[in-house]
Every structure is written in structure tokens, then in C-alpha cells.
Amino acid sequence: MYVLHICHSYYPPFLDCARQYAALFTNHPYKVVTVYLTGKPDPEVEKISASDEVIFLGYSSKQVRGLKLGAIARIRHLVKSRAFAFCIAHRAKPTYVALLASDLPVISVHHNYDDYGRLTRRILVNYYRKRLLMLCVSDSVRDEMRQHLEHWPAEQIQTLYNRIDVDALKQSLLSRQQARRAFALEDDTYVIANVGRLHRDKDQATLLRGFAEALSQLPANTLLLILGKGPLEQNLKDLADKLGVAGKVRFAGQIPDARCYFRAFDLFVLTSDHEPFGMVLLEAMAAELPVICSNSGGGAEVVAGVGQTFPLGDATALRGEILAAMHRKHDRAHEIQVLQTRFSDAAARERFWALPWVKKISNVHWK
CATH class of the missing domain: 3.40.50.2000 (Glycogen Phosphorylase B;)
Known part of the structure; x- marks a missing residue:
């Protein structure tokens, strides 16, 4: 089984974030396919990403504004080519792409405050709530998100700290x-x-x-x-x-x-x-x-x-x-x-695989 891992870009600090999430699958049977929406192919980025496969879509930031139809179409084609179990998407734009391009359960990782302060953003994630887990980099970010998404179950908005090797x-x-x-x-x-x-x-x-x-x-x-x-x-x-x-x-x-x-x-x-x-x-x-x-x-x-x-x-x-x-x-x-x-990879791995939502999607087919 594969895990689809979508990142907006690989400029600092997000390249290390990509590495952190690929490291969650060390000694697990999943293969990680990391996709960067923006940025040209780079062998060093591919190496640091620590994934089984790295795909560079090569868009500019301008090209992934708005509806991001091109990115959605390419992700949809990719999803059909592998047996993906679920998707991890960093930040709001990759989350939207993942939701609109697939029927996969999506783990949406949030690194900043106020990602869902806008009503339009809340409407979209509320529509897809049943297949979304929000992971926040701190309790502070988590608590603010829970205020914006006040009707969500607490187990679907959780903290997974950033970490280092x-x-x-x-x-x-x-x-x-x-x-x-x-x-x-x-x-x-x-x-x-x-x-x-x-x-x-x-x-x-x-x-x-x-x-x-x-x-x-x-x-x-x-x-x-x-x-x-x-x-x-x-x-x-x-x-x-x-x-x-x-x-x-x-x-x-x-x-x-x-x-x-x-x-x-x-x-x-x-x-x-x-x-x-x-x-x-x-x-x-x-x-x-x-x-x-x-x-x-x-x-x-x-x-x-x-x-x-x-x-x-x-x-x-x-x-x-x-x-x-x-x-x-x-x-x-x-x-x-x-x-x-x-704050180590090992500590994050233990926390991630203990999350009830992750246990659920990793053990049964999504329906």
C-alpha cells in the first residue's frame, strides 16, 4: 500500500517537514510518494525527502492559486496509478487538492494560525469532514483551529509536534x-x-x-x-x-x-x-x-x-x-x-500510530 504525501513546496522549512512525515513510515509496510506542487526537480531535494518516490509537478506559486485545476487533474491521475491507503497534505492548498482529486482519507497538517478563519475555507473542509484529520504543530495552533471548527470532534483536530533527527x-x-x-x-x-x-x-x-x-x-x-x-x-x-x-x-x-x-x-x-x-x-x-x-x-x-x-x-x-x-x-x-x-522522529512515530483516526484508516478500507 502507498501513502500520498502532498507538499506545496520544498523551500525551508517545508523540505524538512516532508522528511519528518516520510520518517513516520520507517519500518512500516507503506511506501511514501511525495509530490511537490511547486518547484523544479532537484536531486538533493529528492534525497532529503526520504521518500520511496518523489514527484515534482513544477508549477509556479501563481499557477496553483484559485481552483488549481491542473494540479487536481494530475493528482487524480496519480491516485489511479497506485493503491493509495490515505493522503497526507501540508497546509491548505495541498489539502484542497487532495480532497478534490481523490476519495482518500486525508491527514491535513497545519503549521500556522488562522488557516480556517475564512468562511469559504471552513465550508470546504466541513463538507469533507468525515474523511479529514487535522494535525497541528502545537497545542496552541490546535486550540485555535478547534475554535474555528467548533463542531468537529476533538479527536479529528490533534497535535503532532514538529521534530528533528x-x-x-x-x-x-x-x-x-x-x-x-x-x-x-x-x-x-x-x-x-x-x-x-x-x-x-x-x-x-x-x-x-x-x-x-x-x-x-x-x-x-x-x-x-x-x-x-x-x-x-x-x-x-x-x-x-x-x-x-x-x-x-x-x-x-x-x-x-x-x-x-x-x-x-x-x-x-x-x-x-x-x-x-x-x-x-x-x-x-x-x-x-x-x-x-x-x-x-x-x-x-x-x-x-x-x-x-x-x-x-x-x-x-x-x-x-x-x-x-x-x-x-x-x-x-x-x-x-x-x-x-x-521532539524526535521516534517519539512522533509512536504518537502518530497511536492516534485513533490513524489506526482506523490504516486497518480498514475507507468507505
């Missing part, structure tokens, strides 16, 4: 010395790091304000290192200058494979406004870093029992957590244990 990621990490050399950092520099798009949703403005408040009590050689690019870059640089900390803040730009360099850091801080999940937190934990995260969205779920949280947008509270982190004993072994038991 813990061992593979740890092996990809550069040593502290190598990573620091890449950023031209002195060995004794105390580095507070943030990785993310420079966008208001990531709220690096609060990070700068909290850092500025804490700076007088931090070591003299402290540096705030911000990785990423985005529309607010100049605004944030201007804010750092206004706060008088520009000489202690470095904007490093977009770094390919940034997670490989995390051992260069001493503390990782994520200040996002309603982060649906926060993969970067898992990457920081794999590098055995102490983490601080805003208490908004899925990020707070990721660091529960491991890292520290502060109220969203509260620079003074963030200042307190930054200062406390220097003196708090960091339990690295517990951090890795949490990764293995909650």
Missing part, C-alpha cells in the same frame, strides 16, 4: 571553536543569540530593549548576535543605535545551515509573537544551549520544563531572564532527554 543534527554541529571562528568571535565573548526573519512577528525589538536594560550587568565582552534578514533590518539597527547598544549588537545576515553554528552561542533567545512552533528552539536545544522564549504560542510548549519564558513584549522581564541565565545551572542531559522523548 536528534543524532543527525548533533553530528552536523560544528565545534565551538570552529563555529566561533566562522563569526570571528573571541573565545571569551559571551554570546546571546537570536535566529529568525527580521519581521515584527519575531519581535527582535523587545530583544534589543531587554538586552539594553541588562547590558550594564552582563560581562564586558557580551555580544548580541542576530542571524537573519527581513524588512525590519534597518529599523532594528536604528533602534540599537537609539538604545546605545549598537556596538554590542551584530546583525550577521542570512547564514545558510545556521543551525550548524549554534555551539558558538552561550544563550539562545526567541522573542516571537505567537510562534506556531519554533523549530529553531529544537536546534538550540540540540546544541545544548540554555533557551529563553516568549510565553506566546507554540514556542512556550517547546521549552516547557527545559527553558525559561517571559511575557510577550515585556523587555524588563526578558532582562531578568537574561541575567538569571548566567547564574542558573543548565541541565544539558535533561534537555537532550526532552528532545528524544517529545
Whole structure:
């Protein structure tokens, strides 16, 4: 039997999401056929997808707007060519394609908030509700979706956390010395790091304000290192200058494979406004870093029992957590244990196959 796996695209972070879901079928009798609606064929993407077969439909984003009739026709033809048991579709567009192109049960994976805030979207999924399972990347996203789809049974809107291949990621990490050399950092520099798009949703403005408040009590050689690019870059640089900390803040730009360099850091801080999940937190934990995260969205779920949280947008509270982190004993072994038991491929596989809806569709023919 085959599993149809439809992804809108393979640009980050969705290529890794495709790998995560293909990994659910390790040591299971299903063969996974991953279809990318957009993007040209790429051998490296095919390799990372970790599927039995990868198909690139090659559409542009513009071509899959609206009714997506071409994609629906091609998926319909594909469904007729294999004995597919069910479909996994990431995000709203691939879900619509899967529903309209087949009679398969569909597991719809949701990575963001407000996917069903629109009435038209709710009408479609309500019509096909009997053959839909919604999987959300965090309880925060799940709870918001349950509000939009309030008449759905709770068992049909569930959480399946994002995850990492813990061992593979740890092996990809550069040593502290190598990573620091890449950023031209002195060995004794105390580095507070943030990785993310420079966008208001990531709220690096609060990070700068909290850092500025804490700076007088931090070591003299402290540096705030911000990785990423985005529309607010100049605004944030201007804010750092206004706060008088520009000489202690470095904007490093977009770094390919940034997670490989995390051992260069001493503390990782994520200040996002309603982060649906926060993969970067898992990457920081794999590098055995102490983490601080805003208490908004899925990020707070990721660091529960491991890292520290502060109220969203509260620079003074963030200042307190930054200062406390220097003196708090960091339990690295517990951090890795949490990764293995909650956010690993093995943990996700156990959770996925235990879901009643998945048990139902994997054991009987859909009717």
C-alpha cells in the first residue's frame, strides 16, 4: 500500500517537514510518494525527502492559486496509478487538492494560525469532514483551529509536534571553536543569540530593549548576535543605535545551515509573537544551549520544563531572564532527554500510530 504525501513546496522549512512525515513510515509496510506542487526537480531535494518516490509537478506559486485545476487533474491521475491507503497534505492548498482529486482519507497538517478563519475555507473542509484529520504543530495552533471548527470532534483536530533527527543534527554541529571562528568571535565573548526573519512577528525589538536594560550587568565582552534578514533590518539597527547598544549588537545576515553554528552561542533567545512552533528552539536545544522564549504560542510548549519564558513584549522581564541565565545551572542531559522523548522522529512515530483516526484508516478500507 502507498501513502500520498502532498507538499506545496520544498523551500525551508517545508523540505524538512516532508522528511519528518516520510520518517513516520520507517519500518512500516507503506511506501511514501511525495509530490511537490511547486518547484523544479532537484536531486538533493529528492534525497532529503526520504521518500520511496518523489514527484515534482513544477508549477509556479501563481499557477496553483484559485481552483488549481491542473494540479487536481494530475493528482487524480496519480491516485489511479497506485493503491493509495490515505493522503497526507501540508497546509491548505495541498489539502484542497487532495480532497478534490481523490476519495482518500486525508491527514491535513497545519503549521500556522488562522488557516480556517475564512468562511469559504471552513465550508470546504466541513463538507469533507468525515474523511479529514487535522494535525497541528502545537497545542496552541490546535486550540485555535478547534475554535474555528467548533463542531468537529476533538479527536479529528490533534497535535503532532514538529521534530528533528536528534543524532543527525548533533553530528552536523560544528565545534565551538570552529563555529566561533566562522563569526570571528573571541573565545571569551559571551554570546546571546537570536535566529529568525527580521519581521515584527519575531519581535527582535523587545530583544534589543531587554538586552539594553541588562547590558550594564552582563560581562564586558557580551555580544548580541542576530542571524537573519527581513524588512525590519534597518529599523532594528536604528533602534540599537537609539538604545546605545549598537556596538554590542551584530546583525550577521542570512547564514545558510545556521543551525550548524549554534555551539558558538552561550544563550539562545526567541522573542516571537505567537510562534506556531519554533523549530529553531529544537536546534538550540540540540546544541545544548540554555533557551529563553516568549510565553506566546507554540514556542512556550517547546521549552516547557527545559527553558525559561517571559511575557510577550515585556523587555524588563526578558532582562531578568537574561541575567538569571548566567547564574542558573543548565541541565544539558535533561534537555537532550526532552528532545528524544517529545521532539524526535521516534517519539512522533509512536504518537502518530497511536492516534485513533490513524489506526482506523490504516486497518480498514475507507468507505
